[in-house]
Amino acid sequence: MDHQNRTQIDVSVVVIGRNEGGRLERCLQSVAQANWGSTSHELIYVDSRSTDQSVASAQALGAKTIVLDDASPCAAKARNLGWQAASGQYVLFLDGDTELHPDFVRRALDALSEPNLCAAWGHRRESRPAQSLYTRVLDLDWIYPVGRTLYFGGDVLVRRAALAQVGGFDPSLKAGEEPEMCARLRAAGWQIEHIDAPMTQHDLAVNSFRAYWLRAYRSGIAYAEVAERMRLRGDVLWQHEARRDFHHGIAFVLAPFLWAASLWLNTAMALTLMAMALLFLARTAQRCAWKAPGQWALCAQYAVHAHFQKIPALFGQFKWRQAARQKSEIALVDYKQ
Numbered sequence: 001m002d003h004q005n006r007t008q009i010d011v012s013v014v015v016i017g018r019n020e021g022g023r024l025e026r027c028l029q030s031v032a033q034a035n036w037g038s039t040s041h042e043l044i045y046v047d048s049r050s051t052d053q054s055v056a057s058a059q060a061l062g063a064k065t066i067v068l069d070d071a072s073p074c075a076a077k078a079r080n081l082g083w084q085a086a087s088g089q090y091v092l093f094l095d096g097d098t099e100l101h102p103d104f105v106r107r108a109l110d111a112l113s114e115p116n117l118c119a120a121w122g123h124r125r126e127s128r129p130a131q132s133l134y135t136r137v138l139d140l141d142w143i144y145p146v147g148r149t150l151y152f153g154g155d156v157l158v159r160r161a162a163l164a165q166v167g168g169f170d171p172s173l174k175a176g177e178e179p180e181m182c183a184r185l186r187a188a189g190w191q192i193e194h195i196d197a198p199m200t201q202h203d204l205a206v207n208s209f210r211a212y213w214l215r216a217y218r219s220g221i222a223y224a225e226v227a228e229r230m231r232l233r234g235d236v237l238w239q240h241e242a243r244r245d246f247h248h249g250i251a252f253v254l255a256p257f258l259w260a261a262s263l264w265l266n267t268a269m270a271l272t273l274m275a276m277a278l279l280f281l282a283r284t285a286q287r288c289a290w291k292a293p294g295q296w297a298l299c300a301q302y303a304v305h306a307h308f309q310k311i312p313a314l315f316g317q318f319k320w321r322q323a324a325r326q327k328s329e330i331a332l333v334d335y336k337q
Helices: 022-032 054-060 075-084 104-111 133-142 160-166 177-187 209-233 239-265 267-287 296-308 310-326
Strands: 009-017 041-047 064-067 088-095 098-100 117-126 147-149 156-159 191-202
Touching: 009 022, 009 075, 009 104, 022 041, 022 054, 022 088, 022 098, 041 054, 041 075, 054 064, 075 088, 075 177, 088 098, 088 104, 088 160, 104 117, 104 156, 104 191, 117 133, 117 177, 133 209, 133 296, 156 160, 160 177, 177 191, 177 209, 209 239, 209 310, 239 267, 239 296, 239 310, 267 296, 296 310
Parallel strands: 009 041, 009 088, 041 064, 117 191
Antiparallel strands: 088 156, 098 191, 117 156, 147 191
């Protein structure tokens, strides 16, 4: 496709998904219902070998549909297929379990009038946070300060030229592909803006401890792999976070055994350690209070989550280190039910 044809479309919307069912239909409908005004757009859906009716649903809703026929599918490969088939000057990436806010594209395009910006992203929040304790707490994970950022997530508006300049997403990454590509974009001189505008509603669908554990485990894999790549590249991205999660994870795994030993040796010592742990959680809850003002119970639950998730993340880091030593590939970790 030549350059002239590509510039006929302002925004190419690339949606990726796998067995999203009704979530995908709501996603594609939200794109159709957005406030596009005079902005021309196209809709592309990339399917990662779904076994449900996702492909048929996308075609019925007018999306150009591409199937990622790969024995080891991942988001990076799907997004690459999508943007490489896109005709627009800008590419709006969406996950198939999200719903687009009607005004986001307009707000993001306004932000990208700054020539040094390659990408703009907004606020993602859970569409049904009350469906479980897990989603109610994880909803706060989506809240980030606005302004210049080091990276974006799965929902974002990006200049297609910037994607082409760095070669898109790294297909060898099963997770963490967005921050890794952002490091390459920043190295090429681009900047990224988190705008103060609603972007998407997300349906995380984490309704069990198993799903919660697998999601954190997958995050640990991503943190370890991307942090190592950044270390070799001399980029600060995720360096501190990966080391912190590794050391905290070990401490939290050992903590029950150390507390049990202290209880057996000295009751006063055990009570002191328990008080210190409660103060530690209270400090974390206070620090994250800006994410949920006045909701102290939710902040307390989030504090527990913020520390407990480092245990499955630790096992994810161990899994990546083992795979790196053995030069083997880690299979896609799918936590969705």
